[in-house]
Amino acid sequence: MSEMGLGGYAGRVLYIDLTSGTVAREPLDPELARTFIGGWGITNKLACDLIPPDADPLSPENRIIIGTGPFSGTIVPGSAELVVTSRFPLNGAYPTSCGGGHFALMLKTSGYDCVVISGRSPTPVYLRIHDDDVQLSDARELWGRDVFETVDELRRRHEPCSVIPIGPAGENLVDISVTSIDKGGTLGSGGLPAVMGSKNLKAVVAVQGSKGIRVANRVKLQRLVDGMLQRIMEYRLRPTLLEGGFFGMTAAWTQLGARITENASRIALVATPDVKDVHYRSRRPLACSACPMADKELIRLREGPRSGLATYATHYSPMGSVGAGDVAETYARSVEYLDAANRYGICLFSFGIVREFASYLYERGIITREDTGGIELTDDFETGMKLMRMTAYREGFGEVLAEGLVKAAARIGRGAEELPPQIKGYNIFGDPRLTGVGTHTVAQMVNPARCGGCAGIAGSLGSASYNPGRPIEQWLRQARRIAVPREAMERIFTSTAFNVGRLTRYTEDWYSISNCLGRCHRLYIERFFDAETQAQLFTAVTGLEATPAELYKAGERVWNLFKMLNVRAGFDRKADVAPEAWLTPLKGEGMEFPLMDYYKSAALTRDDMDRVLDDYYDERGWDPGTGIPTSDKLRELGLPTA
Amino acid sequence: MRRPPIVADATKCTGCLICELRCSLRFEKAFNPSKARIRIRRLVGAENEYDISFSEDCDNCGLCVRYCPYSALTQEKKGSV
Numbered sequence: 230m231s232e233m234g235l236g237g238y239a240g241r242v243l244y245i246d247l248t249s250g251t252v253a254r255e256p257l258d259p260e261l262a263r264t265f266i267g268g269w270g271i272t273n274k275l276a277c278d279l280i281p282p283d284a285d286p287l288s289p290e291n292r293i294i295i296g297t298g299p300f301s302g303t304i305v306p307g308s309a310e311l312v313v314t315s316r317f318p319l320n321g322a323y324p325t326s327c328g329g330g331h332f333a334l335m336l337k338t339s340g341y342d343c344v345v346i347s348g349r350s351p352t353p354v355y356l357r358i359h360d361d362d363v364q365l366s367d368a369r370e371l372w373g374r375d376v377f378e379t380v381d382e383l384r385r386r387h388e389p390c391s392v393i394p395i396g397p398a399g400e401n402l403v404d405i406s407v408t409s410i411d412k413g414g415t416l417g418s419g420g421l422p423a424v425m426g427s428k429n430l431k432a433v434v435a436v437q438g439s440k441g442i443r444v445a446n447r448v449k450l451q452r453l454v455d456g457m458l459q460r461i462m463e464y465r466l467r468p469t470l471l472e473g474g475f476f477g478m479t480a481a482w483t484q485l486g487a488r489i490t491e492n493a494s495r496i497a498l499v500a501t502p503d504v505k506d507v508h509y510r511s512r513r514p515l516a517c518s519a520c521p522m523a524d525k526e527l528i529r530l531r532e533g534p535r536s537g538l539a540t541y542a543t544h545y546s547p548m549g550s551v552g553a554g555d556v557a558e559t560y561a562r563s564v565e566y567l568d569a570a571n572r573y574g575i576c577l578f579s580f581g582i583v584r585e586f587a588s589y590l591y592e593r594g595i596i597t598r599e600d601t602g603g604i605e606l607t608d609d610f611e612t613g614m615k616l617m618r619m620t621a622y623r624e625g626f627g628e629v630l631a632e633g634l635v636k637a638a639a640r641i642g643r644g645a646e647e648l649p650p651q652i653k654g655y656n657i658f659g660d661p662r663l664t665g666v667g668t669h670t671v672a673q674m675v676n677p678a679r680c681g682g683c684a685g686i687a688g689s690l691g692s693a694s695y696n697p698g699r700p701i702e703q704w705l706r707q708a709r710r711i712a713v714p715r716e717a718m719e720r721i722f723t724s725t726a727f728n729v730g731r732l733t734r735y736t737e738d739w740y741s742i743s744n745c746l747g748r749c750h751r752l753y754i755e756r757f758f759d760a761e762t763q764a765q766l767f768t769a770v771t772g773l774e775a776t777p778a779e780l781y782k783a784g785e786r787v788w789n790l791f792k793m794l795n796v797r798a799g800f801d802r803k804a805d806v807a808p809e810a811w812l813t814p815l816k817g818e819g820m821e822f823p824l825m826d827y828y829k830s831a832a833l834t835r836d837d838m839d840r841v842l843d844d845y846y847d848e849r850g851w852d853p854g855t856g857i858p859t860s861d862k863l864r865e866l867g868l869p870t871a
Numbered sequence: 872m873r874r875p876p877i878v879a880d881a882t883k884c885t886g887c888l889i890c891e892l893r894c895s896l897r898f899e900k901a902f903n904p905s906k907a908r909i910r911i912r913r914l915v916g917a918e919n920e921y922d923i924s925f926s927e928d929c930d931n932c933g934l935c936v937r938y939c940p941y942s943a944l945t946q947e948k949k950g951s952v
Contacts, residue, residue, distance in 0.1 A: 303902050304892050334888065338903060384915045389904075413919075441901025451896075462940065471941075514941075515919050516887035521940035523885040527919035539918045 233259045236445035237299030237770035238267065242275075243341045243363065245356060247428050248289055248348030252363045257342050263773065264867065266780075268298030269325065269744035270787040271343055272314035273794055276323055279345065282797045286318040286420065287402060287427035289349040295433070296343045298747025299771050301333035302442045302518065304454050306461060306757060307749030309333055309517035311410065316798070317680050319404040319419035319579075319633050320654035323794045324681025325744060326417045329517030329525070330410030332391040332435050333747060339438030350429040357387065359436035368431035372400060375572035379432055380412055387436050394432040395422040396574035398621040402426050403631040405579035405620070409571065413515045413525045413541045418576040419633075419655065419680025445772030453766050457757050461521050470753055471514055473505070474526045475543070478753070489660055492589045493649040493810045496663075496817040502556040504563075507532075511564075515541065522753045528564050535561045540568035562610050569614060573621035582656040583634045584616055586649055587626075595643050601626040650808040653679035653800060657808070662815045664697045665827040666841070671733040675805045675845055675856075677795035687740040688733055691756050698828065701725055708732065711739040712760030712777045717848070726828060730844030741791070742784035786866040789858050792851075793868065802846075802856030807838040874931035875947040877909075879923035883943035884911065886921055890935035890944065897934055909935045 233240040233256060244253040257271075265271050272294040284290035293315045300308040309329040316323055336344070339360050346356070353368040371379055376396035383392050391411050398406035399422025406422035409415050417424075425431075444450050461467070469477050488499045511531055516523035529539040538561075570577040590596045591606035598605065602625035606612065619627025629637045635654040638645040650657045652673055661670040672688025673679070691707040693699040704727055708718060713735045721731045739760075743750045746767065748758070760777035767775050775783075807824075812835055814823040823832040846853045850862040860870045888911055891904035899906045908929035914920040923943070936944040 304889065304896070331886075331888070334902075334904070338905065381916070384913065388913060388915050437905055439903070439905050441895065441899050441903030441906065443901045447896060447900065458938075458940075513919055514885050516885035516941075518888045519892060520887050521889070523887065523941070529918065541919075 233257055233262070235259060235262060235299075235771050235773065236443055237303065238262055239297075239337045239340045239342045239440065239442065241341050242343045242345065243358065245344065245346045245363070245365070246348045247346065247350040247354065247365070247430060250350075250365055254341075254361075262299070262771075264783070265787055265790075266298065266742070266745035266783050267342065268296045268301070268310065268747045269312040269314070269327075269741070270783065270790070271745075272296035272312050273323075273787060273790045275343065275345060276314045276316075277790065277794055279347070280316055280323070284316060286316040286321060286424060289347065289428070291316050291347075291424060291427075293346040293421070293424060293428070293430075294343065295336070295346075297333040297337055298745055300766070301747030302337040303444060303770060304450070304519055305746075305748055305766055305770070306454065306457055306519060306521055307517070307751070307754035308519045308747055310744065310747045310749050311336075311416070312744055312747075313417060313421060315417075315421060315424050317417070317419040317421065317678075318402070318423050319680045320635070320678075321798045322419070322653065322678035322680055322800065323791075323798060324419055324678035325687075325791070326419075326421055326681040327744060327750075328410040328416035329414040329520070329749060330391055331518050332393060332410050334518040335389075335391040335435035335437050337438075337442050338440055339435060340440040344433070346428065346430065346433075349427065353429045353431050355383070355432040355434060356430065357434045357436065359387075360438045360440065368429075371431050373397070376408065376574045377412060377572055383432055383434050387434055389437040391435045392432055394574075395425045395430075396572055396621070398574040398631075399423055399426040400431075401621065401623045401631070403575065403621060403623065404633045404636065405576050405583065405631065406574050407576040407579075408574050409541070412571070413527075413543065414517060415543050415576075415682070418579060418682050421681075422574045444770045446769045450766065450769040453762060453769060457762065458521065461754075461757055464757075467522065470522060470524055473509055474512055474514065475524055476505075476508055478524075487663070489815065490817075492586065492647070493660070494813065494815065496815045496820065496822065498818050502559045504556055504560045507557060507560045511560075517749070520749065520754065524751065524753050528567075530561055530564055533557050533561050535565055538564060538568060540564060540571050542567060566610065566613060566617075569617055573617065575617060575621055578656055578658070579633055580617060580620060580630070582649065582651075583630050583637055584613065586634060586638070586645075587630065589649075590641065590645055595645055596641060600629075600641070648808075648810070650810045652676075652808060653804050655679040658685045660815065661811060662822040662824050665825050665829050666729055666833060666838075667697075667827045668694050668729060668733045668736050671729050671841060671845060672737060674807060675733065675842070677792045677800060678798075686750055687737045689740065689750065689752065689755065690732070690736050692752065694736070695752060701727065704732075708735070710759045711735065712781070714778070714781075720848070726826075726830075728844055729827060730841040731848040733845055734848040737788055738781055738784040740784075741788045742780050745783065745787055782866075786868065789863065789866055790868055792858055793863070796857055802842065802854070805842055805856050807835070812838075874933065877925065877929075877931055877933065877936055877944055877946045880943050880945070881921050881923050883941045884921040884923060885941050885943075886911065886913065886919065887940065889938050889940065893934050893938045897932070
């Protein structure tokens, strides 16, 4: 047990001021742990207390707050989750930014639950944390190196360690930058690297420490984990996951071959080369600490002129998106494209959408070669690579693309404000006109911050939420798994349908708990957690008694705190509405896809989508007019009302 | 009776460190990879490749074998040596 008397926590918070170079350590207040659990709960609380509301994201006053939870670094399956809270430059929000790798484990074995970084270093430095030896080291030699080169060099110096680096996009304060932990787990889409760059912070390195993480009841913990592991190892799709990774599990999606074009107004069927065989030959699974479901991967090309090229993937994106020529060539180019994004530290999704939007404007003559510095904005691989580099270095037209969709459109003007679907300045994952409006859709609308990663995951409720048209029994089973309160179940479910706005509230609170505990919320591990087991794990780790309902209350408290933090950033109901583009049917290939409910029983209008919001706010106990928590709700949760 | 040695196939290792966590919990009563008898080291300069070794005080208890989810560790049954 740590000095604070609770298992699972290291018991200390590390404070670094880059301006003065000072380091301070303070005990973690046990009350903070009891009220906000840990991880994301505590980083949100510290952000509320420490980041001045008017702090510019790229100013020394902004903080980078790194948090781990009580599960982090233990044997709880998938307990590698690291959370970072900061004010991000893309849209000024305070997002959820989560990643895996070994960082949480390494940090806690050095004796820290959280790290708070403030100020701005006069020269480039990197922060190294190793037990009580905490150093800001000269990083002038590292400045200019890409993400992977930086990690390689820091590993040479400090292995065993875990590294959060930045590349050129972070150094050049690119809003659509993202980084990765240990090369493999993306972190901070929406500009965490730019915040680090503004502070002259090239990397944070957690070296494996010597302090053990003690838990309250290790016998009970092992028994609970053994029970979970038995189910995990017997999961019928586990071999598919280990063989094919995310791609293997989502092959059905990519085989659809549907591409949304013309500013998200048209759908086209495209021949997608079948890259399965070459991908399976090229990949090797990569696991975060304590994860038996390694769904991240190293990809190494084994054939063709780019043979030997190695990069890392956390999702299915590399395959088939920049097709040209045969299967091997298509695959190789996809991997090369992904590798460039990884190395610059650019978010592939955010870059893709702003690039496609620029091409759309170019085709219509809204922007011309005069704007692009002579570059013809075509959809080919070479142009994509060139624009990505220009974006990472903010060169020429890249200066515009680097700002992300909304700010780029505003800068271009001339009618460019007619944007493709986006919410709070961040792109959408999945198009609900194809899938129907599910919890992932609503979760993206109402997410208080949007950027930081896939906010849709907060709407995750097992595989039902990732696939269209799943039977109501499957949703009911999942709702019971996460212990949606019985009285709420009656409001949410009929025998044939569910209220998507109301249900989303509970998926968010469930997600909130996982981020506070420091356990992964990715589908393949999340499905093995149920509310009762999770509460027992919490008690075994910390020694604190908690029922599923009490954990829910803590999750709700943290979600409301997260909301209030982002109300500061100016986001209220107006920022939660469905994008205009969704209300126009997708058309093409003789098909038409209007926005419809999850079961596609009826087309939805703007009024219908507003009613979804009304239901969501009602279920949350928030003011339906403003979309903001009421004073009564905040008092009920013990949060400040001012 | 001496337990059979543990055989590591590093090509199957994914870097999850579950073996180090389980081992250190047994010996140190805490999750502390620096004190584990099994040691997973990332090969610097390679990608997603690891070296697996055992310290002298490893007693081949086989806990790491039992919990490796990727079959990177094997051990002959007790009594076969």
